[in-house]
Amino acid sequence: MNAVATSPAAAAATTTAWDHKARRRQARLARAAEEVAARGKCVPHADAVALLHAVLEPGDRVCLEGNNQKQADFLARALTQLDPQRVHDLHMVQSVLALPEHLDLFEDGIASRLDFSFSGPQGARLAQLVSAGQIRIGAIHTYLELFARYFVDLTPQVALIAAQSADREGNLYTGPNTEDTPAIVEATAFSGGIVIAQVNQIVDRLPRIDVPAGWVDFVIEAPTPHFIEPLFTRDPAQISEIQVLMAMMAIKGIYAEYGVQRLNHGIGFDTAAIELLLPTYGESLGLKGKICRHWALNPHPALIPAIEAGWVESIHSFGSELGMEDYIRARSDVFFTGADGSLRSNRAFCQAAGHYACDLFIGSTLQMDLAGNSSTATLGRIAGFGGAPNMGADARGRRHASPAWLKAGAQAREGLTGARGTPRGQKLVVQMVETFREHMQPAFVERLDAWQLAEQAGMALPPIMIYGDDVSHVLTEEGIANLLLCRSDEEREQAIRGVAGYTPLGLGRDRRAVENLRDRGVIRRPADLGIDPRDATRNLLAARSMRDLVRASGGLYQPPKRFRNW
Amino acid sequence: MNAVATSPAAAAATTTAWDHKARRRQARLARAAEEVAARGKCVPHADAVALLHAVLEPGDRVCLEGNNQKQADFLARALTQLDPQRVHDLHMVQSVLALPEHLDLFEDGIASRLDFSFSGPQGARLAQLVSAGQIRIGAIHTYLELFARYFVDLTPQVALIAAQSADREGNLYTGPNTEDTPAIVEATAFSGGIVIAQVNQIVDRLPRIDVPAGWVDFVIEAPTPHFIEPLFTRDPAQISEIQVLMAMMAIKGIYAEYGVQRLNHGIGFDTAAIELLLPTYGESLGLKGKICRHWALNPHPALIPAIEAGWVESIHSFGSELGMEDYIRARSDVFFTGADGSLRSNRAFCQAAGHYACDLFIGSTLQMDLAGNSSTATLGRIAGFGGAPNMGADARGRRHASPAWLKAGAQAREGLTGARGTPRGQKLVVQMVETFREHMQPAFVERLDAWQLAEQAGMALPPIMIYGDDVSHVLTEEGIANLLLCRSDEEREQAIRGVAGYTPLGLGRDRRAVENLRDRGVIRRPADLGIDPRDATRNLLAARSMRDLVRASGGLYQPPKRFRNW
Known part of the structure; x- marks a missing residue:
């Protein structure tokens, strides 16, 4: 156990080569x-x-x-x-x-x-x-x-x-x-x-x-151009009035509440609805310039009306979106573009931006349990995670403050002591989900399919996409549950049951506990937010069809053929 | 509050320009x-x-x-x-x-x-x-x-x-x-x-x-070449026997205990000591190939003996280190290099590696409080954070498993329920610090200077470098406190006091509580790890001087002049 006496490099020179990679x-x-x-x-x-x-x-x-x-x-x-x-x-x-x-x-x-x-x-x-x-x-x-x-x-x-x-x-x-x-x-x-x-x-x-x-x-x-999927195009015609209602709650109950300036939106009609409500509903609330100024997301066509109305200062993107090329070129103040006028995307930097420079991540899921853990892995499908875990996790290395982050952090730590109570900010991580998904499958479940999948596939841990510990808000058509304010497993469970609607878990709520959470503002219904569900009509959407989006872009947006019905 | 009727882009075309940036x-x-x-x-x-x-x-x-x-x-x-x-x-x-x-x-x-x-x-x-x-x-x-x-x-x-x-x-x-x-x-x-x-x-x-x-x-x-600071060069001659002892504890009590294969080391003599003990003490424990195979760190000269002894499979770096150019060129299996043979470093990717692909971060600090929060900000100095918060935070977006990460996560969650108890892994974040720093300033304090600094400078939060909530182990010359195993603020406090030596906070320990923590393995002294402090001599260092490092490199390492005394 003594120090090396002779030169290891000299010895190695005769026995070891250090350029295997180069020679290979x-x-x-x-x-x-x-x-x-x-x-x-x-x-x-x-x-x-x-x-x-x-x-x-x-x-x-x-x-x-x-x-x-x-x-x-x-x-x-x-x-x-x-x-x-x-x-x-x-x-x-x-x-x-x-x-x-x-x-x-x-x-x-x-x-x-x-x-x-x-x-x-x-x-x-x-x-x-x-x-x-x-x-x-x-x-x-x-x-x-x-x-x-x-x-x-x-x-x-x-x-x-x-x-x-x-x-x-x-x-x-x-x-x-x-x-x-x-x-x-x-x-x-x-x-x-x-x-x-x-x-x-x-x-x-x-x-x-x-x-x-x-x-x-x-x-x-290659003999044919590489394939590109227009993954982020959502036809506004397919946005439901329930999604409009949820989008209103997101804007008024979360974005305005925390003053969210920098954010990421995932793929989906839920978030497309939010994007399309900014220049209408958001404008009516006087929120322009106060929320949603900087984005880490792909060039969503649904953002066109908000961009045109001057809501958006900057967008950095993971990738691009088919049909948006001319629009991006003509809106170089907003998008990162090269000297050739076309977008510069970069998934690594945009994920870093989503992790460290955004105050809010909002996304959907397929299943959520009563601890708030959620997963898109369902039986017979290994779907994977994409960017959600990176953006939908509290970025504990973050040190710069913003009002949204400070407020979320303060809510989460109120009354806590010691290490857990030491003041720090927290990422807003919103799971936006209708209580029932396709085929009337409840989105809220006792046990995620992820557990069974882990057993079947021999995984060390269940493939949980977003951990309950990182979720700040659960948003359904019934209301918003603010998990930051929950102080025990029981409160968290009732907060989630309290927005789980007519699913079995929603019906299994303790009505009294849920009313108590509502009194404390942990659960907020549309009425608590001053939102009349009857106002939640498709008329609020700044574009109601692909054609509206094209028109909003001044003809610059050219949707792929499959999205055109005119 | 109706949908936009006319084309905003058409309207905007006459009033708004979208190429301010390009024109500027x-x-x-x-x-x-x-x-x-x-x-x-x-x-x-x-x-x-x-x-x-x-x-x-x-x-x-x-x-x-x-x-x-x-x-x-x-x-x-x-x-x-x-x-x-x-x-x-x-x-x-x-x-x-x-x-x-x-x-x-x-x-x-x-x-x-x-x-x-x-x-x-x-x-x-x-x-x-x-x-x-x-x-x-x-x-x-x-x-x-x-x-x-x-x-x-x-x-x-x-x-x-x-x-x-x-x-x-x-x-x-x-x-x-x-x-x-x-x-x-x-x-x-x-x-x-x-x-x-x-x-x-x-x-x-x-x-x-x-x-x-x-x-x-x-x-x-430029008329003169740009300045480069050899920031990561540590002369082995300056490593103390206390640092050797702490390094032995790190290797046996943490690296071996968790099977840490992928890690980052910060700057300092503490971690240089660990690097220099791998081919001697680490070898004697039979740990070669079992720990420390992949690194995210700059080309530390102190790693040369471990590299030569075949411990290191790969190193990705934030930047380079003066004098290491020829050595790196000759060890291209280990370092990321370009076609020209010289290092390719990249701070952004290496920080991502440190955050997401490493199981352990170990670093030093100047002050730590009884919640485990630590800071290098002391009165009259705003030092900043560097990479420590990113690498010294639990990467909650991480989803791939490794034995080290799973074990740390299981220890932290044992007995917890609900969201906090949901199984997930956890980063090992080790704070390695002597109980007294320069000028006999205690490293353990009731209140971090960071609080006063925040008040003085009007910061929203105190400039805490690593939060106690993210620290897994505190390592001093007195022993290792495993904070993952603590279940209350009181336990955490006594665990920290229990390794705080003769500092006022260390002397203020509850002896009975500390002995109880020791019985439970929350605190481990050298003796508990089978380490005899008398073995902790400088003879264990694989290189005891800069000259030894040069020799170990077969003359390839060429230290800057100020590090040469021959």
């Missing part, structure tokens, strides 16, 4: 050079499978760029065409499983391990493959958490990414949908990995350079 | 073109002041790159030479105030508002200027929080950054000290801002491109 990289590149007819970094798309055979090795950690919107779909298809005798047991580390090919890889024996964030449309099939033992899930992450692990213990050896265009040197233009690309490429390129980009076109001169050529090894012009 | 940018560039003889983007250093006069406007938000290490010192000096009649009331938004010039700006009436993270060497002068009313502090942030706000409500209008070199087009090479640069430049360049880089040299061809030219407006070759 050279070997991959050498194989590629043999098997593929590249011109510089440009590889013909017919050679994609050969290129992947050349660079990939069994057991590699691979990031196949699957974003919320943009998909490296050509490379995904190429990957499914590999010979599982040559390439197998890949460990996929990618944020979103959106395409069937993402799961085909596992079914076909090419990949076996998975670390990811979100699987939206593939959630049911993912659950099947997991129970069939064809996928071993490492963990389900929130986006920024997965990116963080790219720099620690899940660094990709090969990254297969998507960009808008490339020049012949290999510089990339991601265009408006930058999304995960910078995080993936940086982790891979600076750890001896290989970066392969599919692009829609190879051009002489890029509108702007988003990724320097030195970070990219191969570029393939 | 053009105006700045036009003024620069008039006043400065630029060749392309390259501006002679003699024109620096003229350039700043041209592009800056009163009230601008300005990021003057001040990092932990790298400083845009030439631009800082140029900024102090501006005419306060022309440029005043700047709002500085920068992570570190390291140089006297950073404060001269305020004294000279050029800047008036400040949002920052860390002020290390300038802390005392900062406090003076604040009380003299010459600086209005918006807030003290943790790094990632400040970067997050760059994309929301603190977006710089002008960024003055530092890079190693540039080519004539304006592409930048940051070299090993990338640090904050990518976050600053991205926020500024994509919001109509102006980016000015000082570089050590303008060259024909860069070793690699870190920042594309399209993101940079002006490049100035």
